[in-house]
Every structure is written in structure tokens, then in C-alpha cells.
Amino acid sequence: NIGKPSYGGFAVKKVTGVYPMFSKGGGYIPGAHGYYVTPTGAEQLISKAKKYGASPCDLYLNNKMFPDIKEIWPQVVEARDEFTTIQNERGCGAKHSYQKDRKNFRILS
Structure with a gap:
């Protein structure tokens, strides 16, 4: 995730860097904006959607389904x-x- 949450409360970090998902509780991506996907990540998205079904991206993209998902601080997309x-x-x-x-x-x- 590279996108700043646009709703509700969210956590921040004190030091610039790449972290495991942190901004929203539950390890979900904070919204349907501001993220990028590697080719390997795209393959995983498609494979898991076929296996488990798709859902709204801010629920589907989470650290339980995708344990390697990361988030940057500060976010660069708003x-x-x-x-x-x-x-x-x-x-x-x-x-x-x-x-x-x-x-x-x-x-x-």
C-alpha cells in the first residue's frame, strides 16, 4: 500500500520505511486506491480470487490472505x-x- 487512508482513524509510524500492513486494524489495505502490485503479486491475486472468490479490494487485500503485503510510511498517494x-x-x-x-x-x- 502506498495510499493514505481516506476514512476513519488510522495508525502512523515515526520512521520512514516499508512495514507490514499497519494503518488500519485487521491488516486490511486502507481503501481502493494507492497500491501497486508486482507480477508475482498479480499471480497470487488471480489464483486466490479463483480459489476463494473476489471481494472489494480494501477487504480482499489483507495480510492474512497475502502475508507478504507491505505498506510504506509516509504514504505517497492521497x-x-x-x-x-x-x-x-x-x-x-x-x-x-x-x-x-x-x-x-x-x-x-
Whole structure:
């Protein structure tokens, strides 16, 4: 993972580096943005999706299914959340950029 979490609380590190997944509890990747995959990793993603089924990437990409997954600190990618096509208002409320006046965030239906 190279992407800064865009929702809820998250852990940080004091020293720049590459670490086992740390930012979100449970070892899940923090969102559907900001990650890169090696060719070997891509093969593992496809193989495990065929075996276990796929799910949303921020749940599927985790350190239990993929024990070698890593995360960098500080993250170098940040999501600019200005709209969503999949989240309801409650989910949007957890986004760091969500503003109740909705000038900067729209829920598309």
C-alpha cells in the first residue's frame, strides 16, 4: 500500500520505511486506491480470487490472505474524495474530506 487512508482513524509510524500492513486494524489495505502490485503479486491475486472468490479490494487485500503485503510510511498517494457512487451518507461521514454542507462532497444516485 502506498495510499493514505481516506476514512476513519488510522495508525502512523515515526520512521520512514516499508512495514507490514499497519494503518488500519485487521491488516486490511486502507481503501481502493494507492497500491501497486508486482507480477508475482498479480499471480497470487488471480489464483486466490479463483480459489476463494473476489471481494472489494480494501477487504480482499489483507495480510492474512497475502502475508507478504507491505505498506510504506509516509504514504505517497492521497484520494481526493469529492463524490461517491457506492456509499450512503453514513459511510460518507467517515471520510476525512466529508463536509455536512455537501459543497465538496456529493452522493450520486
